[in-house]
Amino acid sequence: MGLIKMRPVPVFLIWILLLVTQETCGISKVRGADPQKLHLYENKEGFFHCLNSSQKVPYSSLNDDFCDCDDGTDEPGTAACDGSTFYCENIGYVPVNILSSQVNDGICDCCDGSDEWLGYVDCPNRCVQNGKERIEQMLAEVKIIKQGLKKREELKSLSSLRFSELVNKTKLLQVSIHEAEVLERKAKKELHWLEHVLRVIEARDIVANASVGNLSSHSSGDVVTTNEESSNDLGRTHSLQNEDDELNVNSEKTSDEVYKSTMRSDFVLETCQNISKVYTSSHMLLRLQKLFFDFLSKFPVLSNFFKGSQRKIDTEVLKLCISNLKEHLETLRSELEKNRTELERVQQYFSSDYGPENVFLALRDICLEVDSQGYHYKLCLLSHVTQDSINLGKFSQWDSNYTKMIFSDGTPCWNGPARSTVVNLLCGVNETILKVSEPSKCQYHFWMTTCAVCSVHEMKKLRDEANIILSNLNLTKGQKSNMAHKHDEL
Structure with missing residues (x-):
């Protein structure tokens, strides 16, 4: 029995059969629609229900290049409706939605070329190649992120160390400033005291010189100093003696006590030496002077001979002490100002936001x-x-x-x-x-x-993108598995 020969079925009949089968089975694709939304594009008794409104239009109006729905959802595959989108399936790469205005505009926006379906331009499918290139690019990015995460941990440690250093520096500066303020107050008090002692000594010398002048005038027949002039000198001296109370420098010693003390030959030496022992250049001079006059005290004649010189030396040494103390006070103030400025600069670091973990x-x-x-x-x-x-x-x-x-x-x-x-x-x-x-x-x-x-989050985003690309590659199950294993570092 011979084989029965059948005539070839015309191509147009095959297309009609496919269309009928798709309509019957309800699996027809709507150009430009997201596959996850295809169920919304079903033919419901000859009508399409607009997705974002209560409108319904004849099903034949879908993708007829005329905007029937106010929301434009009846034209996902044409450029008829402003603001609507076209879905690029992009098998082998990443699916995307583009503006419908880009459909059939002569530019290949979808890597599979599906947006230029009228054929005005030739759009070769480059999705698989794009997918492979993107995978390689992500591998390089993941490598950088891993290195960056390791370096970030080191940066966190450095930031933590620097924060501790700033805290410690703040505490040290605060202690230094407090100590300097105490020394400054003490130095100011001592300076006022020394200056007052100097004024009392100078006033004592004025009175002594005036007394000598009066005796000399009486003996030589010169003009005699009046009682009024003597009273003025004594009044000026008494005024200087009372300055200590006004300055409130040393409440334990009144001007009278200071005045009596200055009559002792070693008072200035003791006063200046005790106060300026640590920080004045006159300390050695004072020690030598004290040794010299201690030696002279063993010889009364010599001691009386140098008594006037000692008073003069006392005054000069006291002035030197005051000068050195002023220099010391100026150094203290300069250091204090420097530390205050540095503390202000350091404290500015604590007023800034340094991000997560102060990194x-x-x-x-x-x-x-x-x-x-x-x-x-x-x-x-x-x-x-x-x-x-x-x-x-x-x-x-x-x-x-x-x-x-x-x-x-x-x-x-x-x-x-x-x-x-x-x-x-x-x-x-x-x-x-x-x-x-x-x-x-x-x-x-x-x-x-x-x-x-x-961040690890950035790594996760890359992995999610890689999974989408790998799952969308037009490969067999075995090829997908091999590809995933090859790039398991993602």
Whole structure:
């Protein structure tokens, strides 16, 4: 029995059969619709129900290049409705939604070319190649993130150490300032006391000289000093003696006591030596002088001969003590001011936000420099930015994710706003400026890498993207498995 020969079925009949089968089985695809929403595009008694309203239109109106639904959902595969989207399946890469206005515009927006279905341009399917290239790119990114995460741990340790150092430095400065303030008060009190002693001694000498002058005038027949003049000298002396009470320098010793004490030959030596023993250059001189006059005291004749000289030396030594004490007081004040300024500078560190786990503290004040488009830029992290000598802003705040440093209040532009800068931070092993731009007048953008923003979350995002690409590759189950195993580091 011979084989029965059948005539070939015309191609157009095959297409009709396929269309009928799809309609009957309810599996027809709607061009440009997201597969997860295909059930919303079912034919319901000859009508399509618009997705975001209560409207319904004839089912034949789907993708007829005319916008029937107010929400545009009846035209997912054409450019008829503003604001609607077209779904690119992109088998082998990542599915995406593009604006419907990009459909059949002569540009291949979907890597599978499905957006140019009218055929105005030839769009070869490049999704598999894109997927493979993206996988390789992600492998490189994952490697950088892993290195960055390791470096970030080191940065956290440095930040923690620096924070401890700042706390300790603050405590030491506060102690030093307190001790210096105590020494300053003591030195001021001693200075007032020495100056008062000097005035009392000088007043004593004035009275002594006046008495000698009066005796000399009587014996030589010169003009005799009147009682009024003597009273003025004594009144001035008494006034000087009472200054101690006014200064309230030493409540234990009144001016009268000081005056009586100064009559002792060794008073100035003891006073100056006790007060200025530690910090004046006159200490050795005082010791030598005391030894000299102790020696003279054994010979009354010589001692009387040098008595006038001793008073003069007392005054000069006291002046030297006062001068040295003033220098010491000035040194104390200078050191005190220096420590106060340093404390204020250190305390400024505690008023800034250094992000999660204070990781950016170790980067504060690190400055990066780069030449771009004929300008020299300098970026000091968490501080300021300059373009040559122009201020592009001072650090003012972070964005919510600590991935952008915002600098403001820079040098005002001519006929424009004050300059400002946004520094975009990307994960990287080292701190490096990648790019500088000025997208609008006097507003600058930097892109820089730093390990401070590397995160496990970023790693997870890459892995999720890789899983989408791998699951969307048009491969057999075995090929998918091999591909996944090959890139298991993702």
